[in-house]
Amino acid sequence: MIYKTTLQHITWSFDSLKILMAKASPFRSGDLLAELTAGSYEERVAAQMALADVPLARFLTEHLVDYDSDEVTRLIIDTHDAASFAPVAGFTVGELRDWLLSDHADEITLRSLAPGLTPEMVAAVCKLMRNQDLIAVAQKCVVVxxxxxxxxxxxxxxxxxxxxxxxxxxxxxxxxxxxxxxxxxxxxxxxxxxxxxxxxxxxxxxxxxxxxxxxxxxxxxxxxxxxxxxxxxxxxxxxxxxxxxxxxxxxxxxxxxxxxxxxxxxxxxxxxxxxxxxxxxxxxxxxxxxxxxxxxxxxxxxxxxxxxxxxxxxxxxxxxxxxxxxxxxxxxxxxxxxxxxxxxxxxxxxxxxxxxxxxxxxxxxxxxxxxxxxxxxxxxxxxxxxxxxxxxxxxxxxxxxxxxxxxxxxxxxxxxxxxxxxxxxxxxxxxxxxxxxxxxxxxxxxxxxxxxxxxxx
The missing domain is CATH 3.20.20.70 (Aldolase class I)
Structure with a gap:
């Protein structure tokens, strides 16, 4: 699926969810080495804006690594807890970010949500967050x-x-x-x-x-x-x-x-x-x-x-x-x-x-x-x-x-x-x-x- 967004009269297009995720990532040398990083700050922001509008449920159907050839993908999909996912199933990535930063996302709620989230979902919302946001949400997650x-x-x-x-x-x-x-x-x-x-x-x-x-x-x-x-x-x-x-x-x-x-x-x-x-x-x-x-x-x-x-x-x-x-x-x-x-x-x-x-x-x-x-x-x-x-x-x-x-x-x-x-x-x-x-x-x-x-x- 192609993902698009318009930024200052320029339309940016991303050919797959995998590419969109890579372009939305904050810059690091490894992604540059792999030739995956955004070519400019403008492209990165455009990718982040497009990623914010992606429904979380999309990650359950558009796999970044092929289901048939990768056992980690099969583990992610086959063990996904739909009941735990239900409270946020209608969210986009951007809406999940806003909810995580709200007072509604407390320790008990986040613990019950965890089995319903896939790694790709949390990686996506992570790309939309400042360092301060990452700290604020992680501090609410208590894992004993x-x-x-x-x-x-x-x-x-x-x-x-x-x-x-x-x-x-x-x-x-x-x-x-x-x-x-x-x-x-x-x-x-x-x-x-x-x-x-x-x-x-x-x-x-x-x-x-x-x-x-x-x-x-x-x-x-x-x-x-x-x-x-x-x-x-x-x-x-x-x-x-x-x-x-x-x-x-x-x-x-x-x-x-x-x-x-x-x-x-x-x-x-x-x-x-x-x-x-x-x-x-x-x-x-x-x-x-x-x-x-x-x-x-x-x-x-x-x-x-x-x-x-x-x-x-x-x-x-x-x-x-x-x-x-x-x-x-x-x-x-x-x-x-x-x-x-x-x-x-x-x-x-x-x-x-x-x-x-x-x-x-x-x-x-x-x-x-x-x-x-x-x-x-x-x-x-x-x-x-x-x-x-x-x-x-x-x-x-x-x-x-x-x-x-x-x-x-x-x-x-x-x-x-x-x-x-x-x-x-x-x-x-x-x-x-x-x-x-x-x-x-x-x-x-x-x-x-x-x-x-x-x-x-």
Missing amino acids: TAFRNTIGLKGRLSVRLQPNHPTDDLKGIAASMVDGLLYGSGDAVIGINPATDSPATTGGLLNMLSDIREKYSIPTQSCVLSHLTTTIGLMNKNAPVDLVFQSIGGTEKTNKSFGLNLSLLQEGYEAALSLERGTVGNNVMYFETGQGSSLSADAHEGVDQQTCEARAYAVARHFRPLLVNTVVGFIGPEYLYDGKQIIRAALEDHFCGKLLGLPMGVDICYTNHSQADQDDMDNLLTLLGVAGCNFIMGVPGADDIMLHYQSTSFHDALYVRKVLGKRPAPEFELWLRHQGIMDDQGNRLVVQPSHNLLSAI
Whole structure:
């Protein structure tokens, strides 16, 4: 179908919904690389005006990626909840935007609406919103998940403790873990990116994490971010797997490039559930995503990168995850060139994920060849804290010495909790008090060399 609008006596025409969505997207380097972006600001505004008039129901019949050839599209369409969609079924994209920003769209209403929205719908309305709008709506979406603690409650901000090491040295990892715990990080997950994906290495890291967690009765969950097939193999050997990790994308071809499909994800999900390791909940999956992953795999199917990213959230939503993390600036300047583009993309991802009912966290990060710096990350950290982000990363010194990129530090987490009055997950907060790490007001206490956690290293 052709979409048209007239702007200052000039008629702009867009040959398909896929093209219209791409032209309406705020500028970013990845869409330019894919030759999808609008050719001018005027064309972008014209596309946004035309997109505002598109009925939401159109996205259920005009698929951006072919239904017959893409299992992510089939998942989106076949699992769509028509009853949840009914209250907004008569809206256009522009009307959905206005409604989301109104007082009628409150926490309870948005929670009930989430199963009725498709990724393409939320990606479309996102393209019509300023950064302020994205924050205002996301802040109203409360998504709570649980495993050994409860993540996502109002007034809470959790932290993934990321103690990576370039050689997977157990002592080095343990030192970073203890460092993070003593700064109040680790309630989202203690998650290690292994330097190698060998089952032996992954198994050793899992055992070490489990031993330390059990020795100190830490109410959190652990994860080694190995490939799904490695984790399934280890679960079959009774390894202490809490969360099953996998990077996912928004098209079948993207996921194939990651060595997976929906059937394999289902196998991992069921295996993790069968272990019954959670104590306060059974959300067992941890997914990571990022704008540009489909394009980098030449698997974007002509869809703009923000919409591809939102489609990945349909995959995540199907498996009721504990955590979904958009690693927003990790992929590099070819896809998000500078701090401005990284900030916009992070707010988009957080908004889209939350509106779809996902427990969104953000790795507030950049690579050293991007036109960004730590001041940009400070800005983004504060904005996401206001927006109600479920969790962020805690990396020693904000510098991941294994993955070679810049993220947020344990100190950054203390900062944003302090200035915004945020607290850790309740079970973890109680543990921090009992350990003498924090007081009742959330202030960090001085830890003596004799503290029992230091015996872990």
